Amino acid sequence: MIKCNKCGEVDAIAKSGIVRGKQRYHCKRCEYYFTQPSLLTPETHHHRRHQTTIMDIASALQISKSTVSRALQGHSDINENTRKAVLDMAHQLDYQPNLLALGLAKSRSYTIGIIVPEFINSFFPYIIIGAQQVANPAGYHVIICQSNESLETEIANTNVLMASRVDGVVASVTAETKSLDHFQKFQRAGIPLVMFNRICDGLDVSKVLVDDYDGAYRGVEHLIQQGCTRIAHLAGPQNLQVGKQRLRGYLDALRDYNLPVYDELIVYCNLTKSSAQAAARQLLDLPTPPDSIFGVNDPAAIQTILIAKSKGISIPNDLAIVGFSNEPTSALIEPGLTTLAQPLDEIGKTTVQFLLNEMEDDTILPQTEILKTQLIVRASSLRKR
Amino acid sequence: MIKCNKCGEVDAIAKSGIVRGKQRYHCKRCEYYFTQPSLLTPETHHHRRHQTTIMDIASALQISKSTVSRALQGHSDINENTRKAVLDMAHQLDYQPNLLALGLAKSRSYTIGIIVPEFINSFFPYIIIGAQQVANPAGYHVIICQSNESLETEIANTNVLMASRVDGVVASVTAETKSLDHFQKFQRAGIPLVMFNRICDGLDVSKVLVDDYDGAYRGVEHLIQQGCTRIAHLAGPQNLQVGKQRLRGYLDALRDYNLPVYDELIVYCNLTKSSAQAAARQLLDLPTPPDSIFGVNDPAAIQTILIAKSKGISIPNDLAIVGFSNEPTSALIEPGLTTLAQPLDEIGKTTVQFLLNEMEDDTILPQTEILKTQLIVRASSLRKR
DNA sequence: AGATGTACCGGGAACGCTTTCGCAACCGCT
């Protein structure tokens, strides 16, 4: 009844246990173990709809897959007629190269990863658009990860990018990122990394920044010129250069204009909406409140405006406000928010350009580009005299 | 001098052409062609820094890669000690599975694609966040494409997603998308597709929408209740359901309240900022301008507010305005914009949930979910009487 | 005519992983 798969023997077959739910037999003559192939599967297991491969093109044309591959990638070693036939057939069969297989074969994915803390505000989206405008023409597509201002998510993101075998990474870190082991992993694996805007110290990578110090200085200087003397700073996290440099610019401007620095006028937030609100309230509830506030970024400054308005504080006469970044909403809110515009598009483009350079030449040393900001004066700080 | 690679013969060797720059030899005895292997490469070709693979783990532990694979994926057929050893070693070597290889082997990428027209406004970002909150826990990561309101880019996006062998796609189409062949490709390839918000007709897929008709109706009804009689509509493109349904809601509300429909009060835009501005100007420059405008979305309504303000038109008394979507800026602008809030987070979540369902069971029929909007009344439409 | 060179194409290994299946070792029961 049961026949040995090898020798065809029928009698010397004994059952020999059950493996993975299937009866197993043993042929004594040829010492061969085997199970009966399940008869159902060949038809049932419909192999999931299949996208066309170079093998499909090859067999349609009765040529080898090597030839198809060469024709497709414009290799020279191929007859012009063959190439045309292949290209036609590829089009006809709606062929899309399998990027997974390509990546595996070439050990590169033609993908770069972008890690940003969020993309609700239009700050990062504009940078991403700039980045794509450089990456796509260069033959790379991007995979965007948002860490949601959470270190844990950021680490998960780096792992996903590692696993996806991205060829390079650009990143702007979370407000709570202090350790940077998860970024060093890229370097250990030889994957180029470029950071922009929100960088943290101690990582020897290329960087694209705006001149936060200078921008902060000019913003505060502008407030001083408007006659403000009790200038507060709604500051950012000090583990980020952004936070540090803007604070430094603030302090230096005060010093250069011989204004006193009051500790209670410097409060910190972690760049979330709620923490910005708390910080703004803390400033405005002071026994002697400030006559002006320099906010670490526009969202923070906007929250300050809203709270001040709800308290009936008149802007800019009782309270002048300056932000940083020039979010689109800053032009719409009333009063318009004075702020420092950053060249977002350019940040994205230079960052990716740096990355491309490092990807194609791994001897390049890290470089840093510092872009200028532009002071945009609006009603929130403009006192009539 | 030259020795045949095969038979070792030295005398019967003749040169036989040059291939790819290298001298080729021919052994007469064994009829074998060969070239001298270049001696430089073995050391030079440094094989590009290598991330650790299961083979590395296997050879470190002196076991087979099958065992490592099984241990890593928590397969049952494995000894607990072996598993521990593998897991330890994996951690120690900082192993990250190669998603490209995994995808190739399993014929699925554990990736879903998201196509959106833009992510400058916070509308789509919020939806994307909701989508990720469902996709990630289910073991999928997402790759985000923005078509930039261009059909050409949208088509390129679909090709990239096809090539990346995504397991499923969610999409919101461009304002200029009329043909849908590029989306039908997904269906032909058996890749589930779910559309949200901006859908177009003629595609038999699951959809997640808000009740645009109802929202528009209630928005216009609200204007009528404020005493407006000459109500204009800054309408969206009519190839999109969004555009059609909101127009229909507008018309039905007018009809139900016995208000006349003036053709010149209905102007169309393609959802870009500049076309919205042009449409708004056209309406406000009419010989007999409208007393109120229902905008197809918030960005359009906000542009209308700005233009009206620049013309010195008083809002809401001379011109009442209602938008659609409840963008964050709509609360900040003055006057606050009356609008219809959409449950963005929920849209993202249900869309991906539908997709997950279809991905794990391909017999599921397309379904449609219609979510409700909520009228948020602000100063832009609230007339004091 | 034979040697040399050119143009093209096919075979097959490799990329890193999953998955099927063979098989040895062992255990408990007659």
Added chain:
DNA sequence: AGCGGTTGCGAAAGCGTTCCCGGTACATCT
């Protein structure tokens, strides 16, 4: 001892590409 069953591991076949290199059919040069 012999059978039924379990546990755990290894070998090898893919998945869809690229790329190296062998090989044939000609053309060209002595």
